[in-house]
Amino acid sequence: MKKYDYIIAGGGMAGLSLAYYLTQSPLRDRSILILDREQKNRNDRTWCFWERGEGPYESILYRVWDRVEFHGTTLRGLLNMGNYRYKMLRGIDFYAFVQRHLAQFPNIEIRQATVNRIKDTPQGGFVIADDEALMADYVFDSTFALTLDKPERHNLLQHFKGWVIKTEKPCFDVTRPRMMDFRVAQHGDCRFVYVLPFDAHTAMVEFTLFNDKLLTDAEYEADLRAYIAQHLDAGVYTISETEKGVIPMSDVPTQENPSEHIIRIGTSGGFTKPSTGYTFQRTQRYLRDLVQNLAQTGKPHRPKSFFRGRFLLYDSIMLNVLENHRYPADDMFTKLYERSAPAQVFKFLDEDTTFFEEFRVMNSMPKWPFTVALFDVLRRKVIG
Ligand SMILES: Cc1cc2nc3c(=O)[nH]c(=O)nc-3n(C[C@H](O)[C@H](O)[C@H](O)COP(=O)(O)OP(=O)(O)OC[C@H]3O[C@@H](n4cnc5c(N)ncnc54)[C@H](O)[C@@H]3O)c2cc1C
The missing domain is CATH 1.10.260 (434 Repressor (Amino-terminal Domain))
Structure with a gap:
């Protein structure tokens, strides 16, 4: 049975970020296997986040804005973000960048395979992927599906559907993304729209809800269409891309370290900020802490303060x-x-x-x- 220092189950945002940080640490020579059932060669999502100064993926950001628009009940207009910037990173650019970087390391293997089982043993983490048994000192798992349904806790979802639209006439100001636009019927919920302009003719328009009931595709689309007609002077437009997602917004306790040799990371590790659904930046921060601790102490646990x-x-x-x-x-x-x-x-x-x-x-x-x-x-x- 082949044994690695680390197996990273799931080569999405958290898995690839972890491998990236490991290559920038004293652990860069360790044998690492990354398993993902997908090739990660599609633009399957776009991350937006705010950040002060420059981050590790600065060179591949798709857009950076130094101000954002907000449309609420009594406040409407540009928000002064001080020294924060609102940044947009496309999934495809992130996957390609990290995969290209990792290809320079002969000790790192990326394999397309489905993880069927992850189990702790006294000798290390045990993984079965496409019927092959593998071992590692530590298994970092971002494939674990959380169950967040404890009635005594809060279990909301952030769910959204967005379109990248292309308009015939120029109608977007590329310097004015709309971070939260509440000018949509609230139906007693929390509902808002993002508008992220790429150029004068192109923008991602995303209808987002915080509640516990997903909508049908037709319902998301009806609201998107109504918003575009009412609040964007778009005229004729075509839809070039669609994005849809569900992010947990929950305070149900999750297990980042379920056993000695298994560490959950990303959404599986509970890295999502419960009240906002933002996950990208927290994952980056948590993984940097984890790698630092692993390099210093040999243990992959993040230091946590009471x-x-x-x-x-x-x-x-x-x-x-x-x-x-x-x-x-x-x-x-x-x-x-x-x-x-x-x-x-x-x-x-x-x-x-x-x-x-x-x-x-x-x-x-x-x-x-x-x-x-x-x-x-x-x-x-x-x-x-
Ligand atoms: C459409 C969308 C947009 C988002 N936008 C934002 C945003 O703007 N800002 C933000 O902060 N957060 C955002 N999020 C939330 C979060 O940042 C992302 O979901 C992020 O990708 C989570 O990273 P992850 O590594 O935990 O999961 P993923 O990136 O989904 O990675 C998990 C990987 O595991 C693989 N996998 C799963 N099961 C198996 C298996 N059995 N065997 C092998 N491989 C497996 C999957 O193929 C996947 O590549 C968004 C989420 C979605 C869905």
Whole structure:
């Protein structure tokens, strides 16, 4: 049976990022096998995220914006993002870039295979992929499907469908992406549209919901069509690409380290920020910490601080307000960006704030619904 230092099950965003960081660490000579059932040669998703300064994928970013538009209830216009930039990275560019980089390392093998089983043993992590048995000191797993359905916790979904549209006449201002546009019927939910312009004729328009019920394709498309007709002076357009996705927004506890030799990463590891669904940047940060710890101590566990647990409480409160419709979501996000500097909000959502800064952001929220949510979250924790 072939044995590797590390097997990375799933060569998507987290798996490839992990391999990329390993090659930039003292562990670059370790034998690594990356398994994915797909070739990862399609543009199957696009990541957007905010970031201060330059990141590891700066050279392959598809677009970078230094301001974003917000359309809420009482706040409409450009948000000043301070020293943050809103960045867009296409899946296909990321996969190609990392795969090209990894090809320089003879100790790294990428194999197209389906992972059928992952199991811990006293000798290491055991994997069966396409009926072949493999072993590794550690198995990093991004293929594990989470079950996030504990009734005493919050289990929302961020789900969306988007089109890249091409218009005959120029109608997009490439310097003004719309990060959240709430000018769509809310139906008691949280519903908004992103518009990410690539050039004057081309943009990705994405209709997004935070709730617990997926829509039919026809329903997403009806809202997309209505938004384009009402809020974009698009005229005649064609659809050149479609993107659809579901991201968990949940505070159900997940297991990043289910056993000694198996480490879950990416969505499987619970790296998604519960209150926003943003996963890309957190995964990058968590994996850099993990690789650093692995290089220093030989153990692939991220250092975790007890005090950072407070951010999970803030996430739960936000989810509780949304799930129980305690306050209209369009107005809640408006107050968030109206009463706090957007850069401060990004810093808070990145969990980089001090307690005092967090208090100021939370204090800008409607008091009564957030207080009721806090007590409900604490009650659920006690009964859970
Ligand atoms: C359409 C879409 C858009 C998104 N946009 C954003 C965004 O803008 N910003 C953001 O922060 N987050 C975004 N996300 C959320 C998150 O960043 C992505 O889902 C991200 O790809 C998660 O990384 P991952 O490695 O955990 O999963 P994936 O990237 O999905 O990687 C998992 C890999 O495992 C492989 N796999 C699964 N099962 C098996 C098996 N049994 N055997 C072999 N291989 C297997 C899959 O083929 C896949 O390549 C988006 C998600 C989607 C779906």
